[in-house]
Amino acid sequence: FSFLPEEKCRHSFREWWWLFIAFFFWLFQGLDFEAQExxxxxxxxxxxxxxxxxxxxxxxxxxxxxxxTILFTVQRMPESVIPRRVLHLALVLFATTMAVWGCLMLVAWR
Known part of the structure; x- marks a missing residue:
């Protein structure tokens, strides 16, 4: 059930779909210099x-x-596949890496 005529629904879906695709292009490419200007x-x-x-x-x-995403997937695996000790080590390494990543990202922004 829709309040809009079928033709208008198709048009709004096409418009929404294009915005969705444009967002993902922007996500992976970023803004170029011309767009920023x-x-x-x-x-x-x-x-x-x-x-x-x-x-x-x-x-x-x-x-x-x-x-x-990979770490989350590994966390969801049963303990028989990945021992908890290894998982805890991976979490500590990930947290340390994220702290270093944050510093590097801010330095690169300068």
């Missing part, structure tokens, strides 16, 4: 800096997200 010219320096940092931060988050 357009944002700066239209919205100003502060807003452009926000989007530039956000793009940089999302690009840097890909590696920790991948590592965290």
């Amino acid at each position: 357009k944002i700066r010219a239209y919205f100003g320096e502060k807003i452009a800096m926000y989007f530039a940092f956000n793009s940089f931060y999302v690009r840097w988050l890909r590696l920790p997200a991948f590592a965290g």
Whole structure:
């Protein structure tokens, strides 16, 4: 049941789908220099800096997200496959790596 006519529903779905795809392209590519300049010219320096940092931060988050996903998957395995002692060591290493990653990311932003 929809309040919109079928043709309008199809149009809004196509529009939504395109935004979804555009978001993932942006997620993996980030903003290029031209897009940042357009944002700066239209919205100003502060807003452009926000989007530039956000793009940089999302690009840097890909590696920790991948590592965290793998670690979460390993955590869900039974103890017969991965001993808890190994898992605890992996968690400590992951936490240490994340602390170092945070420092490196901030240094790279400068």
